[in-house]
Amino acid sequence: MDQQQLVSTVVSEVLKQMQGNALTSTASTSSSSRPGMFGDVDTAVDHAWRAQRQLAGGLLSTRDGICKLIKRMATENAQAWGKLEFEETNIGRLDHKIGKLELIDSVPGVEFLTTAAHSGDAGIGLDEMAPWGVIGVITPVTHSVPTMSANAISMIASGNALIVNPHPSGAKCLAHVAAEYNKAIKAEFDIDPLICVIEKPTLRTAEEIFKHERIPMLVVTGGPAVARAAMKQAKRSIVAGPGNPPVVVDETADLDKAAEGIIAGASFDNNLLCIGEKEVFVVASVFDKMMAAMRKAGAVELSAGGIEKLTAAAIPYVKDHYAVSKDFVGKDPKVLAAAAGVNIADGVPLLFGETDESNPFVAEEQMMPFVPFVRVPDFDHALDLAIKHEHGFGHTAIIHSNNLNNITQMGRAMNTTLFAVNGPSTGCLGIGGEGYPSFSIATPTGEGVTSPMTFTRFRRMSVVNSLRIV
Numbered sequence: 001m002d003q004q005q006l007v008s009t010v011v012s013e014v015l016k017q018m019q020g021n022a023l024t025s026t027a028s029t030s031s032s033s034r035p036g037m038f039g040d041v042d043t044a045v046d047h048a049w050r051a052q053r054q055l056a057g058g059l060l061s062t063r064d065g066i067c068k069l070i071k072r073m074a075t076e077n078a079q080a081w082g083k084l085e086f087e088e089t090n091i092g093r094l095d096h097k098i099g100k101l102e103l104i105d106s107v108p109g110v111e112f113l114t115t116a117a118h119s120g121d122a123g124i125g126l127d128e129m130a131p132w133g134v135i136g137v138i139t140p141v142t143h144s145v146p147t148m149s150a151n152a153i154s155m156i157a158s159g160n161a162l163i164v165n166p167h168p169s170g171a172k173c174l175a176h177v178a179a180e181y182n183k184a185i186k187a188e189f190d191i192d193p194l195i196c197v198i199e200k201p202t203l204r205t206a207e208e209i210f211k212h213e214r215i216p217m218l219v220v221t222g223g224p225a226v227a228r229a230a231m232k233q234a235k236r237s238i239v240a241g242p243g244n245p246p247v248v249v250d251e252t253a254d255l256d257k258a259a260e261g262i263i264a265g266a267s268f269d270n271n272l273l274c275i276g277e278k279e280v281f282v283v284a285s286v287f288d289k290m291m292a293a294m295r296k297a298g299a300v301e302l303s304a305g306g307i308e309k310l311t312a313a314a315i316p317y318v319k320d321h322y323a324v325s326k327d328f329v330g331k332d333p334k335v336l337a338a339a340a341g342v343n344i345a346d347g348v349p350l351l352f353g354e355t356d357e358s359n360p361f362v363a364e365e366q367m368m369p370f371v372p373f374v375r376v377p378d379f380d381h382a383l384d385l386a387i388k389h390e391h392g393f394g395h396t397a398i399i400h401s402n403n404l405n406n407i408t409q410m411g412r413a414m415n416t417t418l419f420a421v422n423g424p425s426t427g428c429l430g431i432g433g434e435g436y437p438s439f440s441i442a443t444p445t446g447e448g449v450t451s452p453m454t455f456t457r458f459r460r461m462s463v464v465n466s467l468r469i470v
């Protein structure tokens with residue numbers, strides 16, 4: 001090596017080291033006590049990108065181990081983390097915040113990844129599911145830690161890293177838990193932060209994630225505005241959007257079972273679930289009996305006057321539209337009852353009452369533990385109103401019926417991602433029904449209940465005229 005070559009080699013080594021140091025020094029925002037927490041999107045992407053390379057270059061058994069670690073930690077810390085989220089967001093129910101974290105154990109991991117094989121005269125082919133890389137994740141305030149945890153399992157199982165822009169009102173609990181996951185992953189698997197979180201999330205940081213050239217995929221869980229924003233982006237977006245799930249009860253239904261199902265689904269976390277029962281259409285011939293079944297099952301009925309007062313307070317008409325008041329979203333039935341001028345006992349799971357179709361509790365995704373019941377002449381009318389008030393979200397619908405034709409007709413006509421029959425909506429996510437859970441149900445983009453397969457790219461290898469061993 002001549003002197004000039006030597007100088008050039010030394011300079012290039014020094015430059016490499018400086019670049020390495022630059023990356024390490026920006027890591028100051030990701031301290032060892034809170035790994036994965038970042039002040040800006042670019043630095044978060046640098047780190048997530050590096051960690052993703054480490055993950056994807058490693059063993060499947062490592063991914064499996066990380067998923068199991070996250071599940072174990074969510075279960076062991078369900079009480080503490082549920083409380084943390086409940087105290088920060090101040091919505092929903094503590095017991096159900098804990099329940100949602102316990103459910104993380106059932107979120108699918110690497111076992112969901114499949115490989116298809118083709119074998120014939122021309123050789124063999126393998127269809128494998130590869131990672132996308134770094135995924136931009138937007139989480140809702142309604143289930144901040146559960147959405148991040150479930151997304152992390154599905155995305156890491158398929159070899160990806162995450163950059164999370166949480167809802168600002170649920171950002172602290174999410175950041176705390178993500179840092180705990182990152183710390184444990186580093187200790188057990190020596191992998192850098194796979195769950196990178198923007199500590200002070202804003203619409204601007206969300207926009208930067210949407211536009212970032214090193215983030216090829218977005219996974220957005222939230223209401224109409226963010227769903228629209230994500231679907232406008234020039235990159236692959238998986239959108240878990242809003243719902244307004246209608247329930248139909250026909251004259252053949254087991255009314256006691258229907259009441260139990262509606263209460264279980266609609267009272268879950270004070271009706272914050274996007275799949276939760278939001279309005280009920282009951283055929284007139286069994287309407288009064290259905291109301292009696294609801295009372296018998298423990299829900300409290302509001303009078304017409306009470307409903308009028310609650311509606312004026314909780315969904316007021318502002319300028320030219322109804323606006324769901326944040327003061328009532330996810331609050332306890334007691335708070336809603338007080339607005340209706342009624343005092344109820346602690347522990348009442350749900351309020352209900354008869355309304356017209358025109359009451360805004362029917363059309364709006366209210367996310368409150370009051371469910372309007374609308375009297376309709378027959379099943380056909382019930383189905384028409386269910387279709388109308390689901391608003392084409394394609395999210396969730398529920399029927400209570402023992403008439404196979406009605407069940408089939410409604411399932412076809414609603415065309416929703418989830419369709420619960422003779423049980424609570426939560427049955428569709430494996431809570432008392434069959435199927436696996438997820439907190440991101442991709443509705444407008446059609447991927448459905450997300451799983452590790454949702455976050456993969458199809459890749460085929462063909463070995464031509466060879467390796468066929470039969």
Ligand code: NAD
Nearest residue numbers: 139140141166167206222223226240241242243274440441
């Ligand atoms: P939200 O729409 O207010 O916020 C969701 C997320 O989007 C937050 O992180 C928020 O900061 C962000 N956001 C909002 N507007 C944005 C914009 N224009 N650009 C970028 N980011 C933006 O919803 P929420 O109150 O947190 O959650 C409740 C909503 O989410 C309901 O509509 C519910 O149905 C829906 N949801 C859907 C699913 C599903 O799986 N389909 C799951 C949970 C919640």
